[in-house]
Amino acid sequence: MLSYTEENYLKALLKLSFQNEDKPEAGTNEMAAYLGVKPATATDMLKKLKEKDLVTYQKYGKILLTDTGKKNAIAILRKHRLWETFLYEKLDFSWDEVHEVAEQLEHIQSAKLVDKLEEFLNFPEFDPHGDPIPKANGEIPILAKTLLSALEPGSSCKVAAVKDTSTLFLQYLQKLQITIGTKIKILEVIAFDGSLSIQIEDEEPRTVSMKFADSLFVQR
Amino acid sequence: MLSYTEENYLKALLKLSFQNEDKPEAGTNEMAAYLGVKPATATDMLKKLKEKDLVTYQKYGKILLTDTGKKNAIAILRKHRLWETFLYEKLDFSWDEVHEVAEQLEHIQSAKLVDKLEEFLNFPEFDPHGDPIPKANGEIPILAKTLLSALEPGSSCKVAAVKDTSTLFLQYLQKLQITIGTKIKILEVIAFDGSLSIQIEDEEPRTVSMKFADSLFVQR
DNA sequence: TATAAAAGTTAGACTAACCTAACAAATAAA
């Protein structure tokens, strides 16, 4: 049985391994920063996780999830994203509100609960942010997606996921009436600052920043 | 902000105050036994709760919830029973399975979640065990109910709630196809051992023990 | 009312998860 805190360390490690695409390893300071604790604290926990065979790690070395560790981490991520979907779909939470509550709900221990919840939600593949929901067997659906900033002028796409999940960005998207699945056409890219003129569904054209285009994943 | 553990102490105190109908006070050992900790542990926590003005208590004295303490305890009970209802109604949990998971879910912090959940469930008044669900304002619906054992032969009633919520009893009820609302007619009471012959809905008569009749609340 | 039993408290210790301050190792820069 894993403690609340141990679960958070494992999930952090998994998230970092997605982030550092090339090498799925993480460092102590990186972990600590991600979790909002001091490096000394992370070191202690890492020793404990190693003892439990959830990570491979040695003094001054990089940290990597073991198979068991990864399995556990994926299970937590699965719960997180299922709960987010529940809150969004069934309880009318907006997509910038779901994360905080899911951070708590992901630690509820009950195999039956997760599976029944998934069934209740009709086996969703993606959460409200467009992130894939791991299956019960640990598989993670993959969707080919690109950053909006990678498309050429003239091309069209559909919003697939948000890269930046900050409240500010999510609320901005909401204001623009952009959600997962929304159609976007790139009209023009301004060479000067990388900002672009886009058409959202059939609305009037508008301009968004390069930062914006770097924060949104789309499907061609 | 209350800790997980503090919340459990407050809820325990509220439950004990329902149990000891005459006097809503509790003793240290009683609390400890209820929570599955040692008396010494309870003493420590009681001091802390007193410090936070959640209970009135003094050395060797009885323990009583303050208004704030009671308000908090009711909020937790409300969450517990709403979650039980959710699990039972929406996720197909059986009524002996809901409690354990609700014990965890009741500690999720999110005012919006509770209220949205209540709305989603259509403002239920009673949980799967027939226990009243406190309203957002703290009011607790009351239903006039009697023990099955208090009825005279010949009378009819409807099952209102279970007094004993043990798995064994709940599963026995399930086997007898008795649930909240089920109609029961008392045919005969055996003077020898207090057992009684009853008719469940329109089924064949059957005999149940006095212990059984003392564990079931009904409505005349 | 004296004594035995029950109820409750205190002291001291442990573990998990955190911290700060001082140190050590690894890496990057000069």
Added chain:
DNA sequence: TTTATTTGTTAGGTTAGTCTAACTTTTATA
């Protein structure tokens, strides 16, 4: 290849929640 910087560890301490063992107060019983 030294030196400086970054990265990570260790030592020692704190708090919440738990325990055991010894003690004290209250209550019940003879």
